Amino acid sequence: MKLTILGGGGFRVPLVYGALLQDHAEGRVTHVVLHDLDAGRLSAVTRVLAEQAADVPDAPEVSATTDLDEALRGADFVFSAIRVGGLEGRANDERVALAEGVLGQETVGAGGIAYGLRTVPVAVDIARRVARLAPEAWVINFTNPAGLVTEAMSRHLGDRVIGICDSPVGLGRRIARVLGANPKEAWIDYVGLNHLGWVRGLHVAGRDELPRLLGDPDLLGSFEEGKLFGVDWLRSLGAIPNEYLHYYYFNREAVRAYQQAEKTRGAFLHDQQARFYAEMKNPDAPALKVWDDTRAEREATYMAENRETAGAGERDEDDLSGGYEKVALALMRAIARDERTTLILNVRNRRTLSVLDTDAVIEVPCHVDANGAHPVTVEPLPDHATGLVCAVKAVEREVLSAADSGSQATAVKAFALHPLVDSVNVARRLVEGYTEVHPGLAYLR
Structure with missing residues (x-):
């Protein structure tokens, strides 16, 4: 079975491969194709994977390519884990938003909208290519903002794209x-x-x-x-x-903490991972150890500003182990082998939440089998949660509309309608600021 990982030079790819190495059952993945636009990052991650597989005799074969069509042809599963604009883009998302006094986190508020606006066109192109080159493949979407991107791709792939998150x-x-x-x-x-x-x-x-x-x-x-x-x-x-x-x-406290931080999360990760990839240019560097040490620091500092604001202290050691790769592998096995299971996934609503239409992607428990993921009927949300879910889904729909039409006015509307953006004028300045720093938003007119 062939698994293609888009964003294959990404830092968290070894988590996925490590999980694959533990699977020795019939019908397992035997070939992993890594795709990335950056050949240097692909080389670094491939070295880490080679060290992971050193003592595993039946380890899946790994190949790497910068050709997207080549990567997709013949794939049984596609993991989409791209980051349009890289970590520099994430740092800019945070910086522009914080300058306006609003949250710039990569999936929530202004930062999430900016990230979505430049990611959706790329994700849609990928979905169209999958439909053409690997129509029987299942796409498992890791790319953030996960619900928004999954919904964009579902318009071309239907229920054959499923979003995952370890939260x-x-x-x-x-x-x-x-x-x-x-x-x-x-x-x-x-x-x-x-x-x-x-x-x-x-x-x-x-x-x-x-x-x-x-x-x-x-x-x-x-x-x-x-x-x-x-x-x-x-x-x-x-x-x-x-x-x-x-x-x-706790929005006001979170924004203040991010403004006062020495570095935003995106800037921290940008510098940290730049050091990792730079060190990996040394052919004598112990690839797996360098990666593992970097990952431990990354996990330990996750949501540090929020925990400091709340006085929550350090993260428990048991919470430093990630988990999204385990969800992805469980999902893939359930579909490939009909190993029925229940997972919390991002899927089309159908009739699960009556306040949203059937095509809206939501996050709920799903029964998974060879035919895909089937959302479980749930009780209605309380009013306060319904209001927030509907408001944010409306913003997501405006992002999709702006990405489809290229309308700058619609992009402004997406920002202005978000609960964490408090002024239409702020929304206009955000669009101006993001357009200046992100070449990927040049399509907005």
Whole structure:
């Protein structure tokens, strides 16, 4: 089975390959094709993968190419993990937004809109190529903003594109762990959009254990989200929000923390990964060790500004292990081998949430089998969550419209309608600022 990874020179690719190395069953991936526009990055990542596979006799073959069509031909699965504009683009997203006093995070608020506007046209081109060159392939989308990009691609690939994110999985795992339950045996009642969802129940053996957590202040305050949001707020919500909702619930504090930080997250990662790729130009560098040391620093500093704002302290060691690659491999195995499972995924709504249309991509538990991912029926969201989900989905639709039409006025509308952008004039200046620093937005007129 052939797996093509778009963005194959990306820093997190070894996580995916490491998971593949643990699969020795029939029907496993035997050939991995890495595609990237940067041959130097491809070379660096290929070296890491070679060291990972050194002691694995049946390791999947790895090849690399800068030719997209060559990479896609004959693929059974395509992992899309691209970053249009690179980490320099992410740093610019943050800088331009913070100068206007609004959030520049890569998936939330102004930064997410800017990232989406330059990513959607590229993702749509990829979707069209997949439809032409590998029409039987399944696309698993890692590219952020994951829900928005998945929806853009679904207009050309239908249900054969599925978006993934490790945030809901990590949240469910933390809740189960603090309740003394096995995460593999728990049913997580989670619903929303990507980076905008809530756990409303955690069922073990038919019993919802979340009320027990919400009723115990000490237990509730003992894990990441309890520290991040505060016990009182979680009890008021009656649910556990995805960590990215901290940007909404504590927006003023988050913006202030980012403005005061020595470096934004994007600038930090840009410099960190530049050091990694520079070091990898040394043929004698221990590739796997250099990568692993860099990854550990990256994970430990994740959402550091938010945790500092909340006084949450350092991340627990158990939360430093990532997880999105495990979700991707579980999804791929379920489809390829009909190994039925349940995963929280980004898929088309169909009739799951009545407040959204059938084609809107949402993030919910799905039953997965050889025919793909099937969203599970969920209870309606409470009013406060419905309002936020509908508002952000409306923004996503304006981004898709602007990307399709090239309309600068529609791009301004997307920014202006976002709950975290507080002025139409700010929205206009954001579009001007982003157009100046991003060549990929030159299509907006």
